[in-house]
Amino acid sequence: VTAEQPSLWDERPRAELSEVTAPAARPAPRILRVSDLNRRVRGLLDADALLADVFVEGEISQPSFPPSGHCFFTLKDSNSQVRAVCFREQLERVVVRPVHGMNVICRGRVRAYEPQGTYQLYVDTITPAGAGDLHARYEALRLQLAAAGLFDERRKRPIPKWPRRIGIVTSPVGAVWRDIVNVLRRRYPLCEVVLSPTLVQGPTAAPAIVRALTRLYADGDLDTILLARGGGSLEDLWSFNDERVVRAVADSPVPIIVGVGHESDVTLSDFAADLRAPTPSAAAELATPDATQLAAILGRLRDRASAALAGWASQRRRLVDAERRALMGLAPDIDAARQRTADLVDRAGRALEDRTERRRMVVVALRERLATLSPAATLERGYAVARTPDRRIVRDASAVDAGSEVEVIVAAGVLRTRVESSHAAGGEELLA
Amino acid sequence: VSTVAELAALDDEQLRNRPFDELVAGLQAVVQRLEAGSAGLEESIDLYKQGLRLHAACDELLQKAELTITELGRRGPAGAER
Secondary structure, three states: OOOOOOOOOOOHHHHHHHHHHHHOOOOOOOOHHHHHHHHHHHHHHOHHHHOOOOEEEEEEEEEEEOOOEEEEEEEOOOOEEEEEOOHHHHOOOOOOOOOOOOOOEEEEEEEEEEEOEEEEEEEEEEEEHHHHHOHHHHHHHHHHHHHOOOHHHOOOOOOOOOOOOEEHHHHHHHHHHHHHHHHHHHHHOOEEEEEEEOOOOOOOOHHHEEEEEEEEHOOOOOEEEEEEEEOOOOOOOOHHHHHHHHHHHHHHHEEEEEEEEOOOOOOOOHHOOOOOEEEHHHHHOOOOOHHHHHHHHHHHHHHHHHHHHHHHHHHHHHHHHHHHHHHHHHHOOOOHHHHHHHHHHHHHHHHHHHHHHHHHHHHHHHHHHHHHHHHHHHHHHOOOEEEEOOEEEEEOOOOOOOOOEEEEOOEEEEEEEEEEEOOOOOHHHHOO | OOOHHHHHHHOOHHOOOOHHHHHHHHHHHHEEEEEEEOOHHHHHHHHHHHHHHHHHHHHHHHHHHHEEEEEEEOOEEOOOOO
16 A cells, blocks of 8 residues: 555545655754743743733632641632642731632732643632622631531530520620510529620620630539520621630530521521520520420329329229129139038938937947846846845855855845755756 | 439428429329329329429429529629519
8 A cells, every 4th residue: 555545444635645745845843841841831921911910710629738838729610720829928918718618719820830830820819709808707717617517516415495594695785685584584484594794796795705605604503505696787796706706605515505686697606506596585485495385284294193093093993893803703602502511511410310329229239238237137037146144145155154044036025044054066056 | 303202202392492393304203103003002192192292383483483683793693683
């Protein structure tokens, strides 16, 4: 493939192709060193009158504060960014310290920084963009203190429901103090109020407010603190945006409610408070329970006690009833028992009768046996009993001398006899 | 905060000198114990009486309460607000 026969794939126009084939037509390029390039660019920038004193509006991003005392940051908008530096001498004079996210107007000059081949904005003044000076300082301080964590939600403490002592920092002169006292007297006269009076306006107000707060902090026995001021212009309320005051509020050892100005006024002290109240009166309300509601709550508690006692009684009654029913189920059958008893008595009686009869029969038998053993019966059978006159039974014939008297007793009668003779012979003679 | 038993041991005068929230907490505790229903008859009746006492004390405190105001940097209470 030669130059005259371009490839099918080469889409460059023909004229350009011919130029490629004839390079020797142009002058040799001038080759610059990097330093030369940077110096040339710097010269161009320095020569531009606009860039020598320029106002640039943008958002500050990632400001850094190295030990040198200078401040380096990036200024950016939605599309572009440029590096910026504010040297220590200028930084000490700027209205607002550079804070990340802050919209500002920087005044300065643009120069190239030869060693790096970059250009940057050398800032002489920084002023807040779009608003007046106070607003800007407010915004700057807000961002700064927020970054320091003073406004963190997790720092917020709950406000005690039943405050015994409430500390109040405000001016004792004027409607605000009177309003607060009226609200507290109406809602919760049970609490004790400790007023720490202060100026709330003018150039000396901020340190005065800090002193008044510090006096209360030293008390050590407060449940809640209110910091209050009536409405006014942004300038009037400015003390409550003073960093010293905001930090003092954040340092409160007990929950603090800030009520400054009207609903629409939000000071930096509001952000640092545990609770923000739209007005001073609202602060007093937020600090206390409502006594009229309290009476109702107490009444309900008493009713609950009554109901609980009544419930207790009826529950116990139900229990007793249940127990009684259970007992009745377990109760002995009296009738059956009575029947059983009757039966037993019956049987006992019968048994007794039986035994009596048996005994009677035994007695009869004994009597009959006794009868057979009676000497009278023996005599009936024909036996006779001989005895001496002194009533000794004669069993041995030799015991009776001839001539002596012997009574012979037979079944019917007694024979008085005199012994003729006696022979010693046994009873067997009777049977011979 | 005192227990129900500690509050029960106080006479009426002492009861009125306790902090209000303590009395309310005591009353709440009494009601809860009554409602639990585990107390015996005598105890239940005692609790109920105790509840009535606490309620009366709270009520009286509310009726008679007057805002007390002290001003720092001055001696004693600010008389005008007493």
